[in-house]
Amino acid sequence: MDSPLNTELSAISASTSQPGDTIPAGEPSRAPAPAKTPLPPAARAASRPAGAVVESTPDAPVNKMRRRIVWASIVGFLTTCFCTHLGCTPDWKASENKFKCPCHGSGYDSEAINFEGPAPRPMDRAHVELDAEGQIVVDIGKLYKWPKGDRNEFNDPGAYIPL
DSSP states (O other): OOOHHHHHHHHHHHHHOOTTOOOOTTSOOOOOOOOOOOOOHHHHHHHSOTTOOOOOOOOOHHHHHHHHHHHHHHHHHHHHHSOTTTTOOOEEETTTTEEEOTTTOOEEOTTSOEEESSOSSOOOEEEEEEOTTSOEEEEEEEEEOOOTTSOOOTTSTTSSOOO
């Protein structure tokens, strides 16, 4: 006799049965569940939730090495072009009568000429002058340089204030 409870139990057991399960005596025979067919790639992509993370293959070691070489070259170029004393702010050490770089140990005399450490050339000098009231005016927009092997701009007018 098919009561509503038996029908419900049959539906539950049908949904939980595995292939190869036997059907107990007294129950109606069931057709096996249809096999799942794989979805085409377009349908699989559409079935993914929005914002799903898609994994990609890792970069080859050659590409990683190339990136490291390129970044190291860029950093090296910028370091050598934009800071004569490697980007640090040298402090005046009155006891030693010199400017000293706290990071790299470069030493500069009172004229900003390097004499120790890794600095490749002297510090740049800013344009200085006295105004009408006797105040010192510093213009960092105009710099005087002394690159190795090039002309010394430290003796140009404006590179120092004559006493």
